[in-house]
Amino acid sequence: MTEVSLRSLQKFYGKTAALKDISLDVNHGEFVSLLGPSGCGKSTTLKCIAGFEEVTDGRIYFDNKDISRKLPEDRDIGMVFQSYALFPHMTVVQNLAFGLEMRRVPKSQIADRVARAMDMVQLTPYADRFPKALSGGQQQRVALARALVIEPAILLLDEPLANLDAKLRDEMRGFIRDLQKRVGITTIYVTHDQDEAMTMSDRVVVMFGGHIAQAAAPETVYNAPATEQVARFVGNANILDLPVTGGDAASAQITLPGGATLRLGTRPAAAWQDRMRLMARPEQIRLTDPGDGHLGGRIQKRYFSGGHVEYQVQTDCGALSVVGPTTQALFEGDTVGLRLDPARLWSLPLTEGPETS
Numbered sequence: 001m002t003e004v005s006l007r008s009l010q011k012f013y014g015k016t017a018a019l020k021d022i023s024l025d026v027n028h029g030e031f032v033s034l035l036g037p038s039g040c041g042k043s044t045t046l047k048c049i050a051g052f053e054e055v056t057d058g059r060i061y062f063d064n065k066d067i068s069r070k071l072p073e074d075r076d077i078g079m080v081f082q083s084y085a086l087f088p089h090m091t092v093v094q095n096l097a098f099g100l101e102m103r104r105v106p107k108s109q110i111a112d113r114v115a116r117a118m119d120m121v122q123l124t125p126y127a128d129r130f131p132k133a134l135s136g137g138q139q140q141r142v143a144l145a146r147a148l149v150i151e152p153a154i155l156l157l158d159e160p161l162a163n164l165d166a167k168l169r170d171e172m173r174g175f176i177r178d179l180q181k182r183v184g185i186t187t188i189y190v191t192h193d194q195d196e197a198m199t200m201s202d203r204v205v206v207m208f209g210g211h212i213a214q215a216a217a218p219e220t221v222y223n224a225p226a227t228e229q230v231a232r233f234v235g236n237a238n239i240l241d242l243p244v245t246g247g248d249a250a251s252a253q254i255t256l257p258g259g260a261t262l263r264l265g266t267r268p269a270a271a272w273q274d275r276m277r278l279m280a281r282p283e284q285i286r287l288t289d290p291g292d293g294h295l296g297g298r299i300q301k302r303y304f305s306g307g308h309v310e311y312q313v314q315t316d317c318g319a320l321s322v323v324g325p326t327t328q329a330l331f332e333g334d335t336v337g338l339r340l341d342p343a344r345l346w347s348l349p350l351t352e353g354p355e356t357s
Ligand SMILES: Nc1ncnc2c1ncn2[C@@H]1O[C@H](COP(=O)(O)OP(=O)(O)OP(=O)(O)O)[C@@H](O)[C@H]1O
Pocket: 013, 016, 017, 018, 036, 037, 038, 039, 040, 041, 042, 043, 044, 045, 192
């Protein structure tokens, strides 16, 4: 297991700054996802770690060894791409054996290591098939096995599930995560799919415009986003901009448009702030009888989605998204009350970080 440290990475393509300042430590055996919108620099970060791109400035360390200028083949990484990149004219066994032959692993060991890798991804019955005779999910499992059979120090995955349909993608998420835990390999995973990042990772690194906005456990990124941009990118966020009307050194009191007050567990970040931007996730707001909530509203849209119902509710704080149980008989046009949980309202900084796009 290997620790990866990125120190102030910068990468320019001509005048385009793909990475502006990336610093990150990935612990031994950790599964870290790089998450962000298209063009934020996820793939470039991964390519720099792999050595397919040279950094313009900054350093990359594997276990405290500076590998920034090493060739990809000298970095001891296994890589899986979105396009499985299997050799079409080779069978599964041959695809797996290839990397070992290139590394001059003794023939006597190759068969055994290939067999173990195939078993690991449950593909033993398909050993002699060519890639075109395998499903997308099976091909991606071959690609995984091919990356792991060389027993690399670090596993890098670039949107490996993007080509699979939704159901298979779900299955493969669990499969990759279980396999990574069993093997215990340090893994960096690029995705623009927040569900994927949240369900699979020990830590999610949210990136915008060549910067890291937050690197934290999935629960922290979701419940305590570092910025409004993170709040809006990861999940559905209701943002309430409300005046501070009282409180003390430890807790602020805010007043909602209808006059209801709430005592929060936090203060505004800066002494001069007389308002707060608070985030409430849809499932943290409860719909009640009109007059019973902290805020009044009218249901504009109702979306039944099997396990729960999503509502769009027009309020004096704007349109809020609320998730409720299917047992609640509420419909479009109904007048409702909205109850907020002061303990779960998250105070966002009023100003964003250095980069907002
Ligand atoms: N080879 C290249 N030449 C010039 N510009 C590039 C090159 N590769 C990437 N870029 C630019 O660098 C920035 C970051 O690209 P990158 O591919 O890392 O983003 P990404 O977050 O992985 O996006 P996506 O999710 O769309 O793959 C983008 O502005 C992109 O246009």
